[in-house]
Every structure is written in C-alpha cells, then in structure tokens.
Amino acid sequence: MNITVNWPRFLVASILGSILIFVLDVLWHTHVAVDMYANYPSRPTEEVKPLIPFLFATYVVQLVIFCYLYLRMYPQRSLANAVWWGAWGGFFVVLPNGQFFVGTPNMGWDLLAMQMIEGTVMTMILMAFFQLVYQPKNESWVPVATDWPRFLIMGILSAILVFVLDISFHQHLAQVIFSEYPAHDFPHREHVGPDLFGWLFLTYLFQLSIFCYMFLRTYPRRGMGNALWFGVWLGVWVVIPNMQFFVALDKYTWKMLIIQVPEGAILTVIMMAFFEWAYRPRVHTGSLAAAE
Numbered sequence: 001m002n003i004t005v006n007w008p009r010f011l012v013a014s015i016l017g018s019i020l021i022f023v024l025d026v027l028w029h030t031h032v033a034v035d036m037y038a039n040y041p042s043r044p045t046e047e048v049k050p051l052i053p054f055l056f057a058t059y060v061v062q063l064v065i066f067c068y069l070y071l072r073m074y075p076q077r078s079l080a081n082a083v084w085w086g087a088w089g090g091f092f093v094v095l096p097n098g099q100f101f102v103g104t105p106n107m108g109w110d111l112l113a114m115q116m117i118e119g120t121v122m123t124m125i126l127m128a129f130f131q132l133v134y135q136p137k138n139e140s141w142v143p144v145a146t147d148w149p150r151f152l153i154m155g156i157l158s159a160i161l162v163f164v165l166d167i168s169f170h171q172h173l174a175q176v177i178f179s180e181y182p183a184h185d186f187p188h189r190e191h192v193g194p195d196l197f198g199w200l201f202l203t204y205l206f207q208l209s210i211f212c213y214m215f216l217r218t219y220p221r222r223g224m225g226n227a228l229w230f231g232v233w234l235g236v237w238v239v240i241p242n243m244q245f246f247v248a249l250d251k252y253t254w255k256m257l258i259i260q261v262p263e264g265a266i267l268t269v270i271m272m273a274f275f276e277w278a279y280r281p282r283v284h285t286g287s288l289a290a291a292e
Contacts, residue, residue: 003071003139010071011064013134017126018063022056025122036114039106041187043250055247058237062240066093066123067130073217075139082131084126090123092210096241098203102196104249105189131199144220147279151213154279160273163201165267178259186251211238211268212275227276228269235268236261 020221029037043051066089074081094116100111174181182188211234218228246252280287 001238004137005068005071006134009134010067010136013130014064014067015060016133017129018060020129021122021126022059023229024125025059025118025252028118033118035112036111040111041105041250043248043252046110048247051247058240058243062237063091063123065237066117066126067134069214069218070127070130071136073143073214074139075143077131077136077138079128079131079254082127086124086127087120088210090120092207092214093123093241095203096120096208096238096245099200100241100245102192102200103188105187141220143217146213146216150279151216152209154275155209155212156205157278158275159205159260161274162208162267162271163283165203166204166263169263169267174259174263178255180255182256182257183251183253186253186256187249207238208268208271211271212279215272215275222276224273224276227272231272232265235265238268239264 014107042048049072069089070085072080074085097115097119107261109171145164192200214234215227215230219230242257242260242264246254
C-alpha cells in the first residue's frame with residue numbers, strides 16, 4: 001500500500017510532538033505524580049541521569065512511528081480520527097505497563113490506573129498536535145473489511161500462543177540459556193496469585209489481538225511476507241516500553257533488556273506467521289484496487 005507522506009513536514013511535526021510529550025511526561029512523573037512512586041523500586045537518580053538521552057531517543061522513535069501508523073490506518077485524516085487513534089492506539093501502547101505491574105513489587109492498582117490513563121491522554125495530545133501541525137491530506141484507498149468472527153477466533157488463538165511461549169521462555173528456557181537472568185537482585189513480587197496471573201493473560205489477549213488487527217489495517221494485501229515483516233518491525237516497536245522501564249526500574253540490567261527485545265520480536269514474528277496462515281482473509285478486489 002502506498003501512502004502520500006511529505007517527509008520533511010512529517011518528521012518536523014512528529015518529532016516536535018514527541019518532544020512535547022517527553023517534556024510533559026517527565027514533568028508529570030517528577031512534579032505531579034511523584035508521591036505515587038514513593039514505594040516503587042525506582043532506579044537511583046544518579047543512575048538515571050546518564051540514561052536520559054537513551055530515554056529521550058525511545059520516545060522519539062516510539063511516537064514518530066505512532067504518527068506514521070496513523071497515516072497507514074486512516075485514509076481519511078481529521079482531528080476526530082487522530083484523537084480516536086490516540087485513544088485506542090495509546091491504550092495499546094501502555095498495555096506493557098499492565099504486564100510489568102504483575103512482576104513489580106509495591107505497585108498498586110491505583111498507580112497502574114494512573115499510568116495507563118496518563119499514557120493514553122498523552123498519545124491523544126500527541127495526535128491532536130500532529131494532526132494540526134502536519135495537516136495530512138486524505139487518501140483515496142479504503143480499508144479492507146474485517147471478517148470479525150474469524151478474526152476474533154484467530155486473533156485470540158494467536159495471543160494465547162504467544163502468552164504460552166513467552167511465559168515458558170521467562171520461567172524456564174531463559175534461565176537455562178542465560179546466566180544471571182533475571183539479575184539476582186532484580187525486584188519482583190514474591191507471589192503472583194491467580195488474580196494477577198489472570199490479569200497478565202488479559203493484557204496479552206488485548207495487546208496481541210490489537211496487534212493482529214493493526215496488521216489488517218496496515219497491510220491490505222496481507223501475505224506471509226508482509227506478516228513476517230510486520231512482526232519484525234512492529235514487534236521491536238512494541239517492546240520499546242521495556243526500554244523505558246529499563247531506565248526507571250532499579251536493577252534492570254542491559255543484559256536483561258538485550259535479551260527481551262529480540263525475544264519479543266521473535267514471538268511477534270511467530271504470531272504473525274500463525275495468524276496469516278490461520279486467518280486467511282478474504283481479499284476484496286475493489287478495496288485493494290483503491291488501496292494501491
């Protein structure tokens with residue numbers, strides 16, 4: 001699918017929007033919501049300061065791609081569509097917070113709710129800014145219709161597949177392959193009960209079903225090649241929150257991060273291969289002609 005992008009203007013608008021969100025987010029966490037992190041196992045300030053450029057880079061990459069995905073998924077661009085994408089796409093982006101919540105000690109539901117709402121609001125602000133500054137033109141293509149009954153079955157099965165593989169990797173395989181994984185002093189909950197485990201499963205279900213839906217919107221022609229490529233580049237994008245938690249969470253080592261990033265991408269590649277094979281979407285010639 002070809003879309004029209006004015007790259008100089010796009011990069012200016014999306015990078016300025018990313019900088020805006022980075023500043024707002026830092027101010028929020030360091031001045032407004034600071035009391036909510038009183039018992040959080042935060043990385044010491046002297047260790048965080050050298051990592052700020054890395055943190056800033058993750059925001060820029062993450063949010064510029066977020067803006068680009070908006071152009072790929074919405075042929076008709078408007079402030080309403082931009083803010084709506086900021087809402088549901090932003091919810092997708094902060095779902096890893098719900099996964100880290102399960103393993104992080106002294107993190108309550110109130111802090112998680114604050115993080116998820118704040119993150120979603122930030123992406124809505126980003127998209128409003130991007131739409132108003134960039135002012136993207138409308139496209140002529142039409143998104144291909146989704147076969148919802150079949151999609152829900154295959155999307156959920158795909159999410160379950162990754163959930164089982166990911167849990168197995170972290171609880172068993174990673175400890176055999178790698179030494180000191182996770183770090184011996186990495187903060188973790190002593191006990192994860194059925195309620196937290198159920199919540200973890202729910203976050204995977206939402207995140208990975210949405211991941212599959214975004215593939216249908218981003219690649220109208222589908223195809224195994226596109227599915228695998230989407231699993232690679234969006235899989236790396238999805239684990240950017242790991243990099244942001246790496247900066248904030250005490251005892252989160254570079255080694256742990258370097259293991260988790262490719263592992264996350266490999267799992268999304270596996271998931272997309274399964275989803276493309278199992279979903280086998282019906283291709284509508286008229287819609288695809290418009291898309292091209």
